Amino acid sequence: MNAILDWLANGLWDLSPLTLVVITLVLTHITIVSVTVYLHRYSAHRSLELHPALKHFFRFWLWMTTGMTTLEWTAIHRKHHATCETEDDPHSPQIKGLRRILWAGAEEYRIEAANEETLRRYGAGCPDDWMERNVYSRFPIGGIGTMLVLDLALFGVIGLTVWAVQMIWIPFFAAGVINGIGHYWGYRNFECPDAATNISPWGILIGGEELHNNHHTYPNSAKLSQKWFEFDIGWFWIRLFETLGLAKVRSTGPVAHTVPGKQTLDLDTAWAVVNNRFQVMARYADSVVKPLVQQELVSTSARAARKAKKALTRDACLVDEQGQNRINELTSASPNLATIYEFRQRLQGIWAKRGGNAEELLAALKQWCLDAEATGIQALKDFVAELRTYAMPKAATA
Secondary structure (H helix, E strand, C coil), X not given: CHXXXXXXXXXXXXXXXXXXXXXHHHHHHHHHHHHHHHHHHHHHCCCEEECHHHHHHHHHHHHHHCCCCHHHHHHHHHHHXXXXXXXXXXXXXXXXXXXXXXXXXXXXXXXXXXXXXXXXXXXXXXXXXXXXXXXXXXXXXXXXXXXXXXXXXXXXXXXXXXXXXXXXXXXXXXXXXXXXXXXXXXXXXXXXXXXXXXXXXXECCCCCCCEHHHHHHXXXXXXXXXXXXXXXXXXXXXXXXXXXXXXEECCCCCCCEECCCXXXXXXXXXXXXXXXXXXXXXXXXXXXXHHHHHHHCCCCCHHHHHHHHHHHHCCHHHCCHHHHHHHHHHHHHCHHHHHHHHHHXXXXXXXXXXXXXXXXXXXXXXXXXXXXXXXXXXXXXXXXXXXXXXXCCHHHHC
């Protein structure tokens, strides 16, 4: 009897509290890696390939720890990208409110998972083998129940707490924090046409998904970090899997680069600039807008200058009435700020025409550069000189 009571209290392993905490964090991290590497970067965006054995391990582990199926998660996420920040977005805090998505994001997921049209339209390429049809999709709570039994057997009564942490990790951090805070609060490296933000430059707790603005800018990139100071632990795991022959990266974002001393504006330059357009606009913000704001608004505080820069570089689809009034106020007070704002809008207009032929694209870019240099604003002239150095790698143009 004492042996049974001891087993019920401590489980088969009888671990110390510290060891239990470490094991719990390891278990939840495996789930996070399964979501970010398998569901997100592989299944939803196909930014990498995975070995069949690794893919099936991830499917099995997610069944055990979340009850989610590949089809549902993939389809909902693809729809999110296709309809971001609109009424059709399954989980936009800009539409449904931050409180709703942060605390009830999992419920929004379940509602959308029941939408057969979403699964049919956005779920192409997901597993449909015997295990998926007869086990994972048919018995979604079977894995969760199995994990509960295992946790209780291995850890005793405290195993219920271990299991509970495993169960809430993804619903809160992925469905709530990433989908909520990741579209509401944080910093932005790029002005992508939605409200996605980077929550933290160190993507560790949620597998690198903290770098959400980077992801929405380059959704097909297997690597979510873009700046030197950013860390994406999901990318660390992908590189490890690649070293072990279990993964193959397909894309890491834009392929354009700069060639020091290049001053020829040609088709290669035009394609490179379009390919790298989000980083080009980020450079425009830092090298043109920021110094001009500081020069023109010398009497303002650093905080006011940052807000002015943000207003003048915000993507047009995210500018509300208050933001537009701020832009009008800034451009009315300074002809130079009005000029650089106009040229920023014109440069973005070139991207909208990228469906035209190459000659039209190059002609539009050349004219923009000539007009920018004619303004006499040194920051614009320097930016034009930098644009001419852009080129596509030979491997990408071959």
